[in-house]
Amino acid sequence: MSTQDQPLLSARRICRSFGPNQVLFDIDLDLVPGEVHALLGENGAGKSTLVKILSGYLSATSGDIHLDGEARHYRGSGEAEADGVVMIHQELALAEQLSAEENIFLGRELRRGLFLDRKAMRERCREALAELETRVDPRARVKDLSTSDQQMVEIAKAITRDVRVLIMDEPTATLTEHEVEVLFALIARLRERGVAILYISHKLREIERIADRVTVLRDGRLIDSGPMAGRSKEALARLMVGREITDMYPERSALASDAEVVLEARNMVVPGAVKQASFTLRRGEVLGFGGVVGAGRTALIEALLGLRPRSAGEVLRNGQPVALRHLRDAVRQRIAYLTEDRKGKGLVLNMGLRPNLTLLNLRAYCRPLIDRRREEQAFHEAIERFDIRLRTEARTAAELSGGNQQKLLLAKVMTIDPEIVIINEPTRGIDVGTKHQIYHFVRELTEAGCSVILISSEMSELIGLSHRVAVMCAGVLTGVLEGEQINEHEIMQYASGIKGVGVDEQRRA
Amino acid sequence: MNSVVPNNKSVARSQASFDLKTWGPFIALMALALLGVLINPAFLGLDNLSNMLTRSAFIGIIAIGATFVITAGGLDLSVGSMAAFIAGVMIILMNSLVEQFGPGLTTILLGIGASLLLGLCAGFINGMVTTKGKIEAFIVTLGTMGIYRSLVTYLADGGTLSLDWGVRDIYRPVYYGSLVGIPIPVLVFLLVAVVGYILLNHTRFGRYCFAIGSNEKVAEYSAIHVDRIKTMTYMLQGVCVALATIIYVPRLGSASGATGVLWELEAIAAVIIGGTVLKGGHGRIWGTVVGAIMLTMIGNILNLTDAISNYLNGTVQGIIIIVAVYLQRASWRKSAP
Ligand SMILES: Nc1ncnc2c1ncn2[C@@H]1O[C@H](COP(=O)(O)OP(=O)(O)OP(=O)(O)O)[C@@H](O)[C@H]1O
């Protein structure tokens, strides 16, 4: 890596307002070839807004952008891409109905004469996907791909261009561990080639590994910028949040030894996803669900809740068999479910914040017509309780930053006043401060006698919060770990099927 | 940073831009009315106005039903043929009831009851097939559109079904009569609009329609019975079609294979002109009302002038629809940052 490099892309005094609200204030940023520059900040700090400005998706209210020392005024992302400034979006921005290959070459299809050169495109596409070590079929429709595969297509789309500046907005939020490794290897190669990389992530461990330089934003202002060397994770977290974060994971609440079982699932089978799973949940307990992405955890829970069909299995609530055929039945049983896909399944993005909040339990706000005042009141309570921060008066849920969306979703599922709360990947794409709040919220819930099921791919989260951890591998619940057993090594063994029940049968089958 | 109560300025601003969108169709209606007056002062005559509103009632009532279907992400192409079919059955039924009950109120009430029931059932079928069969609404209702159309032709044996003259005399006021100076069809239109407005904007059902039309998955994960609500929108549409038919039958006193042709497109056009989003998630009842009136007004203005041939009615309507939607999109674009 060279040191005397001129910045390739430099931004000066960038400001941006949405309506009357300013979200970026005089931001300076330099991207140097062959350097990975990390951009940090809480949810809503303005990271996505800033990089959208750099890559031509948004215009700055004021400020200048220079590429190779020349002033640039991008009027669209196409112009930026022509300059080699390419961005991978936080929200997947693929055309769902098109194939992976068509998406990768969308808008710059290779041609031979008048016709599309499908062969050449497929070839380039295969190369790119191979470099990313994914098994995505170039002809598969994007709609049918898993979220992590979609993310890989998005990355492939970026690297098949002549990229000089690569901007990645939380690329790893939906990737599996292996895919993250592949991505990092790719980043290393691009860095060798002299590409300037801007990398946004909430995962400080990642930043520590790959960043050469870091810039921290808080509330739209530049707080700190400099080489990564000499800056610790803790220091960065403090800069982002503006306060010290101690006790990331609160002390677990004590579990009464005679705490009754509030929920039990027996011999659950979900076609194509879960082969065999039984578990119990006790009052005041946090039951973690570990395993790699695709192990069947979400399928198991959603089948239990009546969101997907199951071919066998029984659910007992407080010892009584219950038929949960529709999520409404689960709601009646005071079970709340927080989906992992807050944009696709959790919130109606083009609807206001209040209707989103009350949608799950709307009848509580009707008498018999919807009572707007009661909705408003509930909204204000939710803002208080869940610390939803509205820097701008957002008209729709889409305008909220990721962390605030998550808090709004949490507030939404809590409107049913549940006894059992099932949370699926609650901290995906969430900043440290908000994570901390969510963990403490889980603790408050169990304190108050609620039970929590926590599905998470973050090992530290499972270990830090759970009383017991159920681990799944390839559709089989391989074991439920307790006490001392709850550690990274043990969970990995069960998650990969080296240890645990049902493993041998599975091998033989 | 704490949660900030939005300052007054931002609220005022967002309301201002919101208002422009809400009032767009009304402004367009006013402009069109102004044009009408300039072309021919008779346009503003009480007779002409009430005549025009009465005519717009059919499409208007159907379009209010369509607003629900479209808001919830569906589409119903069968409404025109459904109206013809309901009219046909209603006429046959009333004609045969005359023998038993005579041409009295009983006959007419039974006819009306049958019409409503039929509308409800037809909507139920559309809804069930789309939701349970998981087939696109476009295809399903295209199918039922053909079915109802051919059924009415079959019932009429290729000709025209005519209502018994005795019944017609008694039934007549439903279209031609008026209450406190307002024609009955207009009153019904108004009533349906008010009920529709409350239903769409102030009840759970309406809120669910918005949610389903925006994102069905989210609705499902919000414990909403998506299939049930969607089916209900089609049933509501059926009832609206029945209501429109009940008013329509006394006007002509007959039904044939040519009754209600292209009504579905006019209804959809009225909905879209009014600012409801065709792909769902956003609906506006008053916009629909204005849209329906505008469509009739165009024909009316062309009637009053010689400058443009009456035969070009469709052309003018088409242009207005496209311009209306273009203006809405343009305002969307501007309000988006
Ligand atoms: N289209 C928009 N209209 C109005 N406000 C917006 C819009 N987009 C973003 N904002 C606001 O701008 C601020 C910055 O948002 P931005 O998405 O840049 O945050 P972020 O740092 O990327 O957060 P996250 O980590 O959650 O992705 C937020 O307060 C957000 O509500």
Ligand SMILES: [Mg+2]
């Ligand atoms: Mg962001």
